[in-house]
């Protein structure tokens with residue numbers, strides 16, 4: 518039976534630590550959260566990010582604008598936030614509404630890289646690539662913190678990342694590589710996925726397809742990290758991994774919910790704290 522990686526408990530520990538560091542600053546950090554349109558899932562994410570901030574003493578300001586706000590107005594808002602000294606971090610919740618003139622890449626490029634607490638700006642992505650970074654994207658950073666906490670060292674291990682998104686898969690692979698893992702990236706068009714995942718000592722799945730990872734695809738004793746957030750036929754949260762069966766075979770496993778989700782949230786706080794420090798608020 519696998520050890521269950523308790524992301525919720527680890528996130529609570531990190532949060533206490535961040536709260537202490539925030540309290541010691543000369544000025545509190547500030548986060549601007551932009552929400553365009555009324556996607557219910559994005560609304561939930563944004564509300565929880567703001568709640569996390571207030572619990573840690575981080576000032577947050579919400580900019581909820583209608584879907585028809587438009588690309589130009591959004592770029593103007595970001596330009597204004599780039600200039601405001603009390604705002605250390607800017608987060609524009611993705612995805613932007615479909616059917617309008619939004620260009621996500623242009624929006625990410627408009628955010629001052631020094632305030633890019635999501636680490637989505639190409640400048641910060643490039644810095645991650647070369648292993649010299651101020652901000653790490655929140656989900657992969659949370660995964661690395663969980664591996665560290667449980668003494669799972671990627672060095673010399675076979676690491677398989679399933680998923681190639683800019684937000685999770687690609688940066689996750691880079692972080693494992695920086696820690697000397699031997700990394701393979703798989704995706705929806707990888708044939709015979711199980712053949713590759715069965716080699717993994719550390720398996721990270723970030724696809725968004727329920728029961729994608731079954732027990733026969735997992736090596737005995739592997740660390741299985743489930744980044745996905747799906748719903749089953751009863752509307753219950755679940756990940757990509759068949760948790761019941763895989764937990765009988767893996768060495769470590771993250772639950773959904775209570776694994777990667779809370780750690781992702783805490784890493785945004787960590788990045789906002791780092792932003793405030795880099796802006797001279799320490």
Ligand code: GUN
Nearest residue numbers: 608609610611612635655
């Ligand atoms: N949408 C889903 N995850 C994220 C995230 O981490 N940051 C932003 N900005 N949007 C998201």
